[in-house]
Each structure stands twice: as C-alpha cells, then as structure tokens.
Amino acid sequence: MSRGRKPILLVTGGARGIGAAIVRLAAKAGYAVAINYLHAANEAHALAQSIQQQGGLAFAIQADVSNEEDVVKMFKEVDQHLGTITALVNNAGIVDQKARVSEMHLDRLQKMFATNVFGSFLCSREAVLRMSTQSGGHGGVIVNISSIASRLGSPGQYVDYAASKAAIDTLTTGLAKEVASEGIRVNAISPGIIDTEIHASGGEPDRVKEAGPMIPIGRVGTAEEVANAVLWVLSDKASYVTGACIDVSGGR
Numbered sequence: 233m234s235r236g237r238k239p240i241l242l243v244t245g246g247a248r249g250i251g252a253a254i255v256r257l258a259a260k261a262g263y264a265v266a267i268n269y270l271h272a273a274n275e276a277h278a279l280a281q282s283i284q285q286q287g288g289l290a291f292a293i294q295a296d297v298s299n300e301e302d303v304v305k306m307f308k309e310v311d312q313h314l315g316t317i318t319a320l321v322n323n324a325g326i327v328d329q330k331a332r333v334s335e336m337h338l339d340r341l342q343k344m345f346a347t348n349v350f351g352s353f354l355c356s357r358e359a360v361l362r363m364s365t366q367s368g369g370h371g372g373v374i375v376n377i378s379s380i381a382s383r384l385g386s387p388g389q390y391v392d393y394a395a396s397k398a399a400i401d402t403l404t405t406g407l408a409k410e411v412a413s414e415g416i417r418v419n420a421i422s423p424g425i426i427d428t429e430i431h432a433s434g435g436e437p438d439r440v441k442e443a444g445p446m447i448p449i450g451r452v453g454t455a456e457e458v459a460n461a462v463l464w465v466l467s468d469k470a471s472y473v474t475g476a477c478i479d480v481s482g483g484r
C-alpha cells in the first residue's frame with residue numbers, strides 16, 4: 233500500500249447485506265471502494281452516492297462474478313476508475329431452496345459452485361495478478377466470506393452450499409500459502425447466522441427470528457459484526473494473519 237494514497241478495495245456483492253456493511257465501514261476507514269453488484273443496481277448506486285456525499289471515494293460496478301469475461305472487465309474498470317486494488321473481499325454468494333442431496337439437479341449445483349466458488353477463484357486470480365510483488369504490484373489482502381456451514385454440512389437443507397463454502401476454505405488456505413511470499417495475505421471470515429435477506433432466498437424467512445436459542449450467545453449476528461471482523465483482517469493489525477478461517481458465529 234503506497235503512502236498517502238487511499239487503499240483500494242473491491243467488494244463483490246457489495247450493494248446489500250454483509251457486503252454493504254463492509255463497504256460502509258471500509259469507506260469510513262478511508263478505503264476507496266468499488267461496489268460490485270449483479271441485480272441491485274439502485275442499492276449499489278445509492279450507496280456509492282452516499283459515500284461520495286460524505287467525502288469518500290466509491291463507485292458501483294455491475295458484473296456477474298461467475299462470468300469470466302465480466303470479472304476481467306470489472307477489474308479493468310476498477311484499474312481505470314480507482315487504480316490498482318490493494319484489497320478484495322469475495323463476498324458475493326447464493327443459497328438455493330432447502331433440499332436433500334437426492335433432490336439436487338446438476339443445474340442447481342452448477343449455479344451454486346459457479347457463483348460461490350468459481351467467482352471467488354476468478355476474482356482472486358485477477359487480484360493476485362495486480363497485487364503480487366513478483367509482477368510489480370505492492371501486495372494486498374484478500375478476504376473470502378465463507379460460512380460455518382463448511383464444517384456443519386447443513387444436512388437435509390443446503391449440503392451444496394456447505395460444500396461450496398468448504399471449497400472456499402481450501403481456496404483460502406491454499407492461496408494464502410501460494411502467495412505469502414508475494415506480499416499478499418488471504419483469509420476467510422466464516423459467519424454463523426446473520427440477519428440478512430439470504431435466508432428468505434433459501435426459503436427460510438423466519439430463520440433469523442427462530443435461530444437465537446441454538447446460538448450460544450443467544451441471538452443471530454448483524455452484518456456490521458461480520459464487517460468489523462473483515463475490516464480487522466484487512467488492516468495492518470492483522471499483518472501476521474494469513475491462511476486463517478475465522479468464525480464470527482456467536483459461538484455456534
């Protein structure tokens with residue numbers, strides 16, 4: 233990170249939920265932020281505008297992280313608008329309706345892995361190409377948003393989602409070791425149950441209301457609580473932390 237310049241962060245799926253909370257905190261902390269969205273154009277542009285009105289630097293950028301051409305184009309646009317990124321948060325993710333593995337068709341599995349896994353691989357590739365000190369970059373930090381489901385397995389519900397997040401954990405530990413000598417740290421944050429709209433898209437709109445008693449801390453988490461952990465991992469306070477998967481789950 234060069235002195236006197238704002239650190240430059242790209243957050244995928246940054247217009248809503250956990251991604252938007254990360255964008256807001258990062259802008260407050262002085263990052264110039266690229267806010268990626270797929271469908272939430274209004275939310276993304278409104279968020280960028282509110283950051284600009286408060287004197288920050290932000291812009292909204294549409295791209296499907298599962299589409300290689302979109303990802304390559306998005307990183308080039310970030311280069312042009314903000315400069316070479318120093319931080320990436322792979323946050324974009326989906327969950328499908330509750331189902332048993334015996335009911336899961338290939339198209340569901342392909343969409344799940346294309347978004348949650350391939351999207352994170354493609355964005356990480358583009359980030360590493362720019363950050364690596366071996367290719368003239370100045371280093372950087374990648375944070376992958378995983379889930380404690382990667383270890384719980386989500387039986388009878390979302391085994392496909394859990395398996396995609398397990399792949400994210402392996403991407404995190406493998407890539408961290410691969411690029412540690414190139415000035416890049418890679419970590420994962422693994423949320424438990426967080427109050428966002430993702431539960432409605434998984435067919436469980438009441439999950440947030442009902443989940444409290446099964447969580448040791450006694451309540452679900454907020455997007456801001458996840459964002460706080462992400463901002464810490466992005467910061468130099470975590471300078472010796474790489475390859476880690478850190479739970480933000482209320483002890484679940």
Ligand code: NDP
Binds near residue numbers: 270
């Ligand atoms: P939301 O449903 O609120 O947000 C999902 C985000 O992902 C949206 O911003 C959406 O963009 C984006 N997105 C989805 N597909 C694509 C794509 N192909 N390309 C670009 N962006 C895409 O969910 P959360 O905020 O809860 O989830 C954020 C992350 O946190 C996910 O990875 C999720 O798996 C993880 N997580 C969430 C937990 C929870 O309890 N909430 C628990 C554990 C992990 P758009 O709206 O523009 O379409």
